[in-house]
């Protein structure tokens with residue numbers, strides 16, 4: 001599932017390949033990936049230009065300006081589990097599960113949205129609507145300040161793994177990078193955020209920033225579906241230390257990496273480098289928010 005580094009890579013690709021270009025025509029083949037009416041979506045986008053691409057957490061927002069100078073609209077993209085945005089020549093073969101086509105400029109190239117599982121969504125919003133959606137997210141994990149990060153940890157009692165994945169607190173982390181950051185900071189996934197020492201909390205903050213920065217540099221992690229705007233996989237898979245490495249030796253101490261289910265999600269950690277705290281969070285059911 002795409003997390004911040006994958007979404008950031010797609011956003012960078014959009015800046016490179018779509019900025020300044022005009023949407024000549026929109027074709028929606030499967031309306032389930034459009035939030036709201038597909039007809040309204042298509043007619044609003046047609047004729048507009050890609051003016052600015054921004055990202056918060058796992059959401060991409062593209063500002064679309066109109067030639068008549070009327071108020072801009074925003075294309076909100078959520079890749080969900082298997083969403084892919086690619087810019088391809090119009091005559092490139094069409095992969096199965098390609099649901100939306102946006103012809104660019106003279107129509108020789110197009111932006112395609114493909115999504116096998118169909119949990120991804122494209123939405124067309126006004127500026128006010130966009131602010132409301134993005135306002136419900138916590139600060140972006142790549143740009144959050146240390147003070148914001150430490151404040152958000154205070155008095156929190158659940159598992160730190162779930163806390164890291166709660167998009168309302170810090171936006172952008174999912175299962176992969178939460179596991180990797182906890183390993184980097186040597187913190188057990190069942191630690192309670194409010195009980196982690198100040199030093200450890202600062203280490204976690206640095207670990208989150210470091211892991212994300214490296215992953216963005218390598219274009220994210222591809223297990224099966226995630227691709228960048230040119231259709232290329234990310235190269236971070238080889239750099240993962242614990243995620244899906246159950247039973248393999250820890251790179252630091254040699255102990256076998258363990259897997260544990262927290263709030264319905266797999267957590268991977270080294271039992272020696274990330275010792276279980278004396279007072280650990282209780283294991284919760286799969287309905288914990290942000291999981």
Ligand SMILES: [Zn+2]
Nearest residue numbers: 250253270273
């Ligand atoms: Zn270890």
